[in-house]
Amino acid sequence: MPTDLFLFATQNSVVAWSPIDDRVMGGSSTSCLRFDPIGHAIFQGTVKPDNNGGFASVRTHAMDLGAMSAIAYVLKIQSDGKRYKFNLRMEDNFDGVTYQTAFVTPAGVWTSLHLPVSQFTATFRGRPVPDAPSLDPTLVRQAGFLIADQQIGDFSLNVQSIGTE
Numbered sequence: 001m002p003t004d005l006f007l008f009a010t011q012n013s014v015v016a017w018s019p020i021d022d023r024v025m026g027g028s029s030t031s032c033l034r035f036d037p038i039g040h041a042i043f044q045g046t047v048k049p050d051n052n053g054g055f056a057s058v059r060t061h062a063m064d065l066g067a068m069s070a071i072a073y074v075l076k077i078q079s080d081g082k083r084y085k086f087n088l089r090m091e092d093n094f095d096g097v098t099y100q101t102a103f104v105t106p107a108g109v110w111t112s113l114h115l116p117v118s119q120f121t122a123t124f125r126g127r128p129v130p131d132a133p134s135l136d137p138t139l140v141r142q143a144g145f146l147i148a149d150q151q152i153g154d155f156s157l158n159v160q161s162i163g164t165e
Helices: none
Strands: 003-007 017-019 030-036 040-047 056-060 072-078 084-089 098-103 110-116 121-124 142-147 153-164
Touching: 017 030, 030 056, 040 056, 056 084, 072 084, 098 110, 142 153
Parallel strands: none
Antiparallel strands: 003 153, 017 056, 030 040, 040 153, 056 142, 072 110, 072 153, 084 098, 084 142, 098 121
């Protein structure tokens, strides 16, 4: 049975999330994680290639997201069929090593997606960090979503919950 880290059932459930888009390096993509009164969050926006941009993301503020004995992260999502990445960080810093795994799910279908801890790879600004330690779920401090890889245009990912098992 999954343990919920985030259950997006109320307006307050998205308060800890902020956009971090390619604007940090001069791009013009935009995104947000907003609450839908139907009872889930929506990661949405527009990816633009202007000024060498091309990514949009949202991430939580630093907080204790450690999960003892977690073997996988479980996302209850409904996507638009695009390729997304789920990101985790074991540090409080704004910039540092990110552990991520990519996923694609059928458009318009609610899916319970299981992402094994062993599938997360360490990256720094989108590049692999082969000498980084493996993801330790007990040390997770931040979580987030990212869309990149030249997927220019509007996007929308509905998120009902994020948990561990």
